[in-house]
Amino acid sequence: MxxxxxxxxxxxxxxxxxxxxxxxxxxxxxxxxxxxxxxxxxxxxxxxxxxxxxxxxxxxxxxxxxxxxxxxxxxxxxxxxxxxxxxxxxxxxxxxxxxxxxxxxxxxxxxxxxxxANSAALGEKWIGAGRGYKNIVAITIGTGVGGGIIVDDKILLGKRGLAGEIGHIVIHGSGEGCSCGNVGCLERYASTTALVRSVSKLQKENPTAFPKDFEENINGRKIFDALPANSLLRQVVDNWVDDISLGIISLVHIFNPEQVIIGGGVSGRKEFIEVLSKKVHEKVMPRFLEGLEIVPAKLGNxxxxxxxxxxxxxxx
Ligand SMILES: [Zn+2]
The missing domain is CATH 3.30.420.40 (ATPase, nucleotide binding domain)
Incomplete structure (x- = not known):
C-alpha cells in the first residue's frame, strides 16, 4: 500500500x-x-x-x-x-x-x-536538529528575527496563533525605531540586516580598513570571511552577537528549553554559534544551563x- x-x-x-x-x-x-x-x-x-x-x-x-x-x-x-x-x-x-x-x-x-516561523520550529523538531526534544526555542536570524517556541512537544500559538514573535522582544528601552511601531526590538539589532547596516557604517567611517570591493553587496558571509583580519569588524560583530544573546537569555529564563536552535544563513558559521553559546552561558542562571544545547538548524529552506x-x- x-x-x-x-x-x-x-x-x-x-x-x-x-x-x-x-x-x-x-x-x-x-x-x-x-x-x-x-x-x-x-x-x-x-x-x-x-x-x-x-x-x-x-x-x-x-x-x-x-x-x-x-x-x-x-x-x-x-x-x-x-x-x-x-x-x-x-x-x-x-x-x-x-x-x-x-x-x-x-x-x-x-x-x-x-x-x-512557528512552522519552521516544528519542521526542525520533526526531522531536523530538534528531533527527540520536547522543549525548544527556535530562532531564525535573517532579514528579520523570527521564532517558534515548543513547550512539551507542542508549538506555543497563544490565543490567535500569534505567539513566538521573539523579534519584538525589547532589548534596548530607548533604542531604534522598529517596523512594528515600538523601539529597541531584538529584530532591529539582531537581524542580519542590522549587522549589515552597522558594518556598512563602520566601513564608511574607516574606508582604509576594508578591501576596495567590500562595500558592494555586504552580506553575512562576506562579513564573517573578513573577520580574522579585521579587529574593527570583530568589535561590531561581537556587539551584534551580544544583542542576539540578550534575546536568548530572556527566552531561556522564561521557557527553560533543552535546546535553542539557530536558523538563517549565519547559523552555518561554527565560530558564530560558539561565541553566541559562550555569551549565553555567561549570563544565564546555572540551573537553566543543565542540558541546554545551542545548535544550528538543519533543514534550511x-x-x-x-x-x-x-x-x-x-x-x-
Ligand atoms: Zn518591533
Whole structure:
C-alpha cells in the first residue's frame, strides 16, 4: 500500500515553495514560484492557488490522492481560521487572505495554516536538529528575527496563533525605531540586516580598513570571511552577537528549553554559534544551563514546508 502523501506550501514574501511530503517528512517532489512578480498586484493567495493546481498536476497526482494540505505562511496567522490577520512587513493584498477557506473550497482537501516561523520550529523538531526534544526555542536570524517556541512537544500559538514573535522582544528601552511601531526590538539589532547596516557604517567611517570591493553587496558571509583580519569588524560583530544573546537569555529564563536552535544563513558559521553559546552561558542562571544545547538548524529552506505537514498530522 502506498504511504500517505501531503502537500506542503511555504508562502514567503518573495516566493512560495511547494513540496509533496510523505508521513515521515521526506520531500518527494518540490518546486518554487515567485509571488512578488508584479509587486503583489496579483494577490499572493491567487497566485498560490493557481500554482497549486499546476504543481499537483505536474507531480502526476490527483487531489483525491492528497491526504491534507499544510500551509506555512508569512505574517500574523490566525491558525484556527486559517487566515492572515496581520503583517509586520508591507505586503499588499495579503492581510485578510482566507487561506484555509479558499483551499478547502477549491480542492476539498483538509487544510491547515500556521505562521512560517512557528512552522519552521516544528519542521526542525520533526526531522531536523530538534528531533527527540520536547522543549525548544527556535530562532531564525535573517532579514528579520523570527521564532517558534515548543513547550512539551507542542508549538506555543497563544490565543490567535500569534505567539513566538521573539523579534519584538525589547532589548534596548530607548533604542531604534522598529517596523512594528515600538523601539529597541531584538529584530532591529539582531537581524542580519542590522549587522549589515552597522558594518556598512563602520566601513564608511574607516574606508582604509576594508578591501576596495567590500562595500558592494555586504552580506553575512562576506562579513564573517573578513573577520580574522579585521579587529574593527570583530568589535561590531561581537556587539551584534551580544544583542542576539540578550534575546536568548530572556527566552531561556522564561521557557527553560533543552535546546535553542539557530536558523538563517549565519547559523552555518561554527565560530558564530560558539561565541553566541559562550555569551549565553555567561549570563544565564546555572540551573537553566543543565542540558541546554545551542545548535544550528538543519533543514534550511525546507523547514517551513515540512513543519506545516507535521502540524497537520498532529492536529488531525
Ligand atoms: Zn518591533
Amino acid at each position: 502506498m504511504n500517505k502523501v501531503y502537500l506542503g506550501i511555504d508562502i514567503g514574501g518573495t516566493a512560495a515553495k511547494f513540496g509533496l511530503v510523505d508521513e515521515n517528512g521526506n520531500i518527494l517532489h518540490k518546486d518554487e514560484f515567485s509571488v512578488s512578480f508584479d509587486g503583489y498586484e496579483t494577490p499572493i493567495l491567487k497566485t498560490v492557488l493557481e500554482k497549486t493546481e499546476y504543481f499537483v498536476a505536474s507531480s502526476g497526482l490527483a487531489f483525491t490522492e492528497i491526504s491534507g494540505i499544510g500551509v506555512s505562511a508569512t505574517g500574523q496567522i490566525d491558525s484556527e481560521k486559517g487566515e492572515v490577520i496581520g503583517s509586520a512587513g508591507h505586503i499588499k493584498n495579503w492581510v485578510g487572505s482566507k487561506i484555509k477557506e479558499s483551499f478547502e473550497k477549491k480542492y476539498s482537501v483538509k487544510t491547515i495554516v500556521i505562521n512560517d 525546507d523547514a517551513g514546508l515540512v513543519g506545516a505537514i507535521y502540524y497537520l498530522i498532529e492536529n488531525k
